[in-house]
Amino acid sequence: MDLYEHQAKAIFQQYGIPIPRGLVVRDESSLQAAFDAIGQESFGVLKAQVLTGGRGKAGGIKVVDSLPQALELLPNILGMRIKEFPVDSLLVEERLHIKNEYFMGLTIDPEASLPVLLLSPRGGMDIEEVAKDYPSALGKYVIHPSRGLPSFAVMDLARGLGFPHRLWGALIDIAGKLYKAFCQEEATLAELNPLAETTGDSLIAVDSRLSVDDNALFRHPELNELKKGFKEMSLKDKGLDYIDLRTGEVGLLCVGAGMTMLTMDLVAQAGAKARCFLDVSHGISAEGLSTALELLASEPGIKCVLVNMFGGLSRMDEIATFMLQAIEAMGGRFPKPILIRLQGTNAEIGRRMMMEAGYVVSTELEELMDNFKELLKGTK
Amino acid sequence: MDLYEHQAKAIFQQYGIPIPRGLVVRDESSLQAAFDAIGQESFGVLKAQVLTGGRGKAGGIKVVDSLPQALELLPNILGMRIKEFPVDSLLVEERLHIKNEYFMGLTIDPEASLPVLLLSPRGGMDIEEVAKDYPSALGKYVIHPSRGLPSFAVMDLARGLGFPHRLWGALIDIAGKLYKAFCQEEATLAELNPLAETTGDSLIAVDSRLSVDDNALFRHPELNELKKGFKEMSLKDKGLDYIDLRTGEVGLLCVGAGMTMLTMDLVAQAGAKARCFLDVSHGISAEGLSTALELLASEPGIKCVLVNMFGGLSRMDEIATFMLQAIEAMGGRFPKPILIRLQGTNAEIGRRMMMEAGYVVSTELEELMDNFKELLKGTK
């Protein structure tokens, strides 16, 4: 689960990582409180809260001098969409006098399957390009959890990357706290970028990201609480992996991520485009299938639906039962063209049930895709 | 600190290791209580409590059938000396029907400097010979503390050593508990020998040894309490390492174990024999030196005293001051022939002080030993 900037910062602050003063604002009424919290002197920066990058370039960050100016700009930002993500909240923060922008991050090194600390003296928006074009400007240290993150490792990185000596202590301190947060919150990603040096020679996390492990939420009640704000997470609670591609016209309902991707590839091969994935592999239930089908039925962008399942753990007779129950509750007929393929455990029973209810059902993948191509022809 | 059998057993019992029923007895009056605790049926075994091996062969273990028989034998055992160790307590235990005697021990492997589990199906009194003559009858597993003692390691040892399958589970269980005790009590040695199989197919620790780390006693109040029973430990509290060799006639007072051993070798080379070591290296104090000198003065077996010190951390002016103070308190004159050599930090001042008080003081080791040889000639 990816947290919003303001959520990440609130957590990092608990670990003693310095962050700017600020407040979350969802409408005009709380802007005054943000202004009071920050003070006239360093007011203010308005930052759209969205779970995507490139927000600055898209106009999602504005610097203002006064409360009236902030009130004027607020509706523009709150109304905008950044890469199809609607903005419904802002973080209002103090302005800082930034001398240098650095990068510090923790994630899992996929080669070593171990945590890795990343550090760069050239942080900010273009860090990915820096890392690609100037690999020597990026330092890495792979962490063995039983040994922890030793101070000398951070010091070596700082020295090797040419960080000024006066900052080594602060870098060690913040890296230690970030690693502690990474472990205790069971994060998959923890990032401070830019980690800025201000005029006072101190470091502060101007922007932050934190992604936590969905699988570990059950032992983090306070993170679990945050989940409510994310549609994909509430679907996950019903056993559904949902990915909204935000373009395309075909809705996919499958079991398993690999099968979902294959189906998407086959849809593309046939000349169409998938709109969203729904992977029901994490526990089949009446409620889960019903939620999935309702979502596919109601989302206006979806013109037709492909159901492609090859069941192992999931029994196809159960799937058919749950789907028919759900469709019954929706009024007896699925409101959009729907093509179904069921294969694997108890598939024959499932197919018979769906066919008897009047749906087009395939056994083989080729058959499903042939039917899909026919459907496409008909709609064009 | 080596604990008595009954102390070791009391601790092992807290970790769930099976031990025989029994009671410590220091005189006739508590024998009745021991009889009651054990019961007529399996009464009883009398075991002298001494910190040395070979107690069985020396007659320190007696099997009795009745309380009167125990009462009759008690004074004999309580009065005896085993390898110069006086017996002042007994452990009275139930008799067991033993089918097989095994060996299980934990200590530090000196090659790896890591804990090692030792296991043998041929336990009992001759285990050291078994280990030497039949090395294949002894299994070892070196333990990495961060990984602990895995069950499969014990199982592999048990299988490889030909333990009957029915005992594997019990061996794993007891080894796990013994390792837990080893770690939590900060032991240097934990041993169950024999670990006996009784008629009921279960295992029980018929004899046990436990040595704990003197250096760790400060964080184990209950072990620290036991310390009082050991003369050498109470001396240690005053900064004195004391080793009583129980034969010989020369008392040694040195700084550092190596120097003590060298002095002992030189005494032997000169044709005499050291009676005891006193190493004052662990913190020189007025009280420590005074205790040391009193012990050397009062122990009747000691005919003369050699003081040989080459000080680094220990300052020889301090040593001289403390020694003179102590001798003053003993009546102004050390009651036995005493030869002194002081070298190292501030040695010149120390030598002058001792010489002015009328003692024979050397600078060089050869000089000390020449004086010693002269002394020997005079006494012979």
Added chain:
Amino acid sequence: MSILVDKNTRLVVLGMTGRQGSFHTRLMREEGTNIVAGVVPGKGGQQFEGIPIYDTILQAKLAQDANACVFFVPASAATQGILDAIDAGIEVVSAITDGIPMHDMLLIQEKLKGSRTRVIGPNTSGLITPRQAKLGIMPSMAYKPGPVGVMARSGSLSYEVCYELSKAGLGQSTVVGIGGDRIVGTTFAELVPLFEADAETRAIVMVGEIGGVDEERAALTIKEHCSKPVVAIIAGSSAPPGKAMGHAGAIITQGKGTFESKREALQAAGVKVVRYPREVVQALREAF
């Protein structure tokens, strides 16, 4: 021959009496698997369809000389169970369980070093040597014995691929699902030498997908250590650029993880890379 599991496998089923556990215990048995014990804490001493149940893995191992485990327990219990299996010296652990926290896997990974255990998964469909041993949830109808070693990240996609292979008369030596999580006990790269050493395996199929760098790592191993033909199917070629994993994620993968990156790395190792299951059959026919 085969890798990891065969008819000498002595399997313990964790969570045997649960809904999934009991259902799949029957199916695994039907495949010929030698299931010697179940483990259900609190039910030690009972039986399930003639199979003895124990309270702990160690008891099952001691009593039945088991050498493999399959997990049908929830994530909250699986971590401790896997640690117990490592402690007991179980050789192959098939961790079907989905949802094991990543930081638990870091712990498990460290414990695996110096152990004798190989963990397959978690979040895997398991592994199968057709008609000999099945330690998983895959639909048996998709599998036949034969000369193709299959390793897959996605269970569902591997069913489809194996089903196509079987229909075309290309049976499988062993099929291993490595699992879909970020940290898995056994990677593609670690399976390559096992298939290479297995006399019955004549070709290898890798069922991969976009994301992660496991296919790229395997490419290096294949290049250096594998003489057998390898065909890779990579799903997700039509996926739009992934949702950002943060800069740290992007930096550390440095452009790896895409279909193109995987195809290039694999082709450089002499691997035929395809997109759809039918093409796997075709590529294999050309390779044989």
Added chain:
Amino acid sequence: MSILVDKNTRLVVLGMTGRQGSFHTRLMREEGTNIVAGVVPGKGGQQFEGIPIYDTILQAKLAQDANACVFFVPASAATQGILDAIDAGIEVVSAITDGIPMHDMLLIQEKLKGSRTRVIGPNTSGLITPRQAKLGIMPSMAYKPGPVGVMARSGSLSYEVCYELSKAGLGQSTVVGIGGDRIVGTTFAELVPLFEADAETRAIVMVGEIGGVDEERAALTIKEHCSKPVVAIIAGSSAPPGKAMGHAGAIITQGKGTFESKREALQAAGVKVVRYPREVVQALREAF
């Protein structure tokens, strides 16, 4: 030349303002040691005779680019201090402190793996490269610069041996006390290759004693990796058979640890073994 420490050593003194710490800080300085910082928690920002004091080892390392530490703190504080020094990447730690619990040393040992730190001791007199760097408590009058590398278990005995060497005109390249505890950070066997590689060291003296197996282990290393003459003095040849360490102790050492065992092992490696300090001088003269 020398090993481990020389005039480029930048030393931090732990417990600098204590009774022993202050006394020996002065003596170490008199030997020429470059003491760049002291560490005394709570006294950060103060000075001791012109030397800046910090609260933590890491601060001292950061501010003064220190690369070595010497410990004059009690055992109760030393374990954490050594772990901190490892964490800070200090290269040489001279752990004078006596009384560190053995199980703490097991912890320290594991932490040392994968670190850049070498721990000398604990319970050691420290190490000295005469007139360049002294990280210990040895009496300076016993040492002179020269070609003999000395390594010793017992501090006091090494003073005596070095004093004899110096009187005979045989100065020392570096003298290292490995410490008298059961588990030490650096063993004789680990020092042999360092002396072997040091151009100035022309011969090695090992000051050993009965007990333990460190001399026997070193004999193997000397046999295989050392071309320089080695003389060993082993104290305790007249000791009566040791007090039993329990069967486990006896079994695990299997007759090693005695004077005879050590002499045999060392002689087999070409080492001249003697009993008394004067004999060391004689043996070295023969070797040169």
